[in-house]
Amino acid sequence: MIEIEHVNFRYLNSKNIILQDFSLSISKGEILGIIGPTGSGKSTICYLFNGLIPHSIKGIFSGKVEIQGTNTTQTTVEELSKSIGYILQEPSFQIASPHVESEITFGMENLAVPIEEMEKKLTETLEKLNITHLRYRQTANLSEGEKQKVILASILAMGPEILVLDESSSMIDSTSKINLIRTLKDLNQDGKTIIIIDHDLDFIAQLATRILLINRGEIIADGKPHDVLSNVELLRKNELIPANITSLFYELKEKKLPIKEIPIFFSEAIKIMEGWF
């Protein structure tokens, strides 16, 4: 689905090489969680997917990126946006319309979706994300979390094959996060490929089928969620905050409590602790 081969990249006017001989292969139907400290190169990798690198973001680029068999240097950002939906961390950078309804239909209009289908998708997406009540609101008066949900809706409505969420749950409340997890899992069941960058490892744990840990543009770990997200020492070494339950068990294990495997989920934790009462 996505092939990155031997990519090197340095931003214009910067001495730092962000990606050096970077290769990555993502299969259809994966939910890939990309984690790493700030400045580690996570967002830069995402700019490769949607063609912003090398088309819009200036820098020194070499290597090859293929999305569904198309080399990104031989197509346009507009063309790639039909198959890749990219949701930025900062919703204000992505909102282009004065009203929620027009914001969600904007992308579909550009894809020339017929009006009846557009109306259907608009209603469905609003319902899916529990934001029907925001339909006629002005985007300028929305809270940051509400803006994030509207941007998610506008991207989901376009029905891209690949979804990239770059810290796009950071302002969303806990109830909406659970709803978002459900929605993303449903989309994945329908065959969508999902890539999530997030500092909230609890959120990532509940979704990802594979975890990529990046630091200084290098792959530090690439494995199953449980193996990477329960490795507290590896996470801390890379300036990441383990989920609260995981760090609690790590500390209990350090203090010699009988723990074989450090859990990453609530249900696993309860199963262990039940026996301690």
Place this chain on the structure above:
Amino acid sequence: MNYIDVSELSFEYTKNSPLFSDISISFKLGEQIAIIGKNGSGKTTIVKLLNGMLKPKKGNITVSGESILNKSIADIATKIGFVFQNPNQMLFTNSVEKELSLSLFRLKLEKDEHEKRIDEMLKFFDLEKYRETHPRNLSRGEKQKLALATVLILEPEAIILDEPFSGIDFNQREKLIEYIRILGENGKLVILITHNIDSIIENCSRVIALDEGQIIYDLPVSDFLKDDAKLTKIGLEPTNYLKMIFQLRKFGLPQNILMKNELIDFFLRKHLV
């Protein structure tokens, strides 16, 4: 005595569609308070009313007994510092030093005092080596420190932090927790605006929970988190950590144990017996 008093405040973004109707709330110096609520509950609006970015339709806000409704945002900033969620929205100049100087300019201090405060802030936040650096070339964590420094340099008695824990990594979070602790020890009023419930357990003693512009709860953190009923009432799901705590209480975990360190001590004692 209360430092900030909000009395019978009403506010609406759209005519005849009030977000707040007659809400009253007080804050004392030395308190560390979380304002929580789901998206759109009015958290950020209340902060914008406190820092003068929005004006109420009705009611009053006083700081040290003096109304701030007719004061400028710049004047209010010397009493109530506000740190935006996104530090990029707070940085305007082309060097770290100028950023601090610009913030301080409104106090019209003597040159020596002006420079002394800049030096102190650079040292406190470990930004001395970036004195001449353009803020855009700082990492997000460093930008966040600089944004906090531009607020603290005015020595306000109250500091409001909007979602300070989102999108930051381990080291940045540890430092931020440390700053919040130091502010509290120095008798400052610290208000955290957050939807991250886990973060209030370690950092706050009082919770104000909003829903649709109403103050639903104003309680000590331990009372608010006695069970999941209050979170459910304001439309927030407990985090996995809290779900675990609530479940463990059903097995016999004492009600007063909430923080991670308390939980570790409890299990250690239990295993030694």
